[in-house]
Amino acid sequence: xxxxxxxxxxxxxxxxxxxxAGVLVRRNxxxxxxxxxxxxxxxxxxxxxxxxxxxxxxxxxxxxVVFIFVVAAAEVAVGLAIVLSAYxxxxxxxxxxxxxxxx
Amino acid sequence: xxxxxxxxxxxxxxxxxxxxxxGVVLANRITTSALLMAFTFxxxxxxxxxxxxxxxxxxxxxxxxGAITVLILYGVMFTPQSPRPYGLFFQTQKxxxxxxxxxxxxxxxxxAFSFRDSATVGAKGGDLxxxxxxxxxxxxxxxxxxxxxxxxxxxxxxxLVKRDED
Numbered sequence: 247x248x249x250x251x252x253x254x255x256x257x258x259x260x261x262x263x264x265x266x267a268g269v270l271v272r273r274n275x276x277x278x279x280x281x282x283x284x285x286x287x288x289x290x291x292x293x294x295x296x297x298x299x300x301x302x303x304x305x306x307x308x309x310x311v312v313f314i315f316v317v318a319a320a321e322v323a324v325g326l327a328i329v330l331s332a333y334x335x336x337x338x339x340x341x342x343x344x345x346x347x348x349x
Numbered sequence: 350x351x352x353x354x355x356x357x358x359x360x361x362x363x364x365x366x367x368x369x370x371x372g373v374v375l376a377n378r379i380t381t382s383a384l385l386m387a388f389t390f391x392x393x394x395x396x397x398x399x400x401x402x403x404x405x406x407x408x409x410x411x412x413x414x415g416a417i418t419v420l421i422l423y424g425v426m427f428t429p430q431s432p433r434p435y436g437l438f439f440q441t442q443k444x445x446x447x448x449x450x451x452x453x454x455x456x457x458x459x460x461a462f463s464f465r466d467s468a469t470v471g472a473k474g475g476d477l478x479x480x481x482x483x484x485x486x487x488x489x490x491x492x493x494x495x496x497x498x499x500x501x502x503x504x505x506x507x508x509l510v511k512r513d514e515d
Binding site for chain 2: 248249251252253254255256257258259260261262263264265266267268270271272274276277279280281283284287290291294295297298305306308309311312313315316317318319320321322323324326327328329330331333337339
């Protein structure tokens with residue numbers, strides 16, 4: 247007995263919500279990056295599940311997942327670099343204390 | 350008996366993913382968050398194996414559990430983590446934000462949880478051959494663009510963190 251597709255989609259939605267909540271309520275910039283990674287993983291899960299469901303056509307969903315891997319790696323590298331250079335300007339990683347743009 | 354192995358594995362992986370994901374958001378110590386994030390990634394790789402996508406699972410372990418977790422841990426190491434009683438933070442515009450987020454969340458939840466598909470998904474043979482065929486035949490140009498993007502991200506990261514010589 248295999249698991250229905252809807253179950254995978256539900257798990258993916260729950261993980262996406264958890265990641266969104268993390269982005270919205272955490273104050274540490276590094277944890278916000280981690281939450282973004284959780285959201286990307288949730289979408290990957292949904293894409294692979296759909297791709298396996300319709301794999302009689304082809305494996306398009308998994309190709310998108312591979313490209314999301316690339317973009318996630320680029321995103322986390324540049325994100326951490328921005329966090330580090332922001333820390334050099336103002337010694338904090340709390341997003342509620344980085345408010346130089348506030349008028 | 351053998352029929353129940355896949356649902357049982359799915360249940361275990363689901364509990365681990367949701368618990369570890371919630372731990373990432375709720376844990377106050379940032380190292381705990383990072384390691385729980387790695388654990389979540391590992392369980393997602395298990396989900397991919399359950400779906401029969403072994404190649405994607407292997408990429409997941411290599412890139413997420415290996416590279417991205419190490420990168421995040423380096424970020425934790427290079428930035429001082431000021432101890433706080435609690436790490437959560439609600440912005441002053443939280444009511445407006447909630448007004449925006451809650452309807453979208455309800456719509457997404459309705460769609461995601463009302464999704465019914467009588468067909469089941471599971472291992473139907475490996476995914477390496479179709480994946481490789483797709484990437485190198487239909488998506489050859491996006492593949493090259495992705496490599497340029499990685500190069501640009503690498504150069505950008507180096508430029509951003511490089512200290513000025515003075």
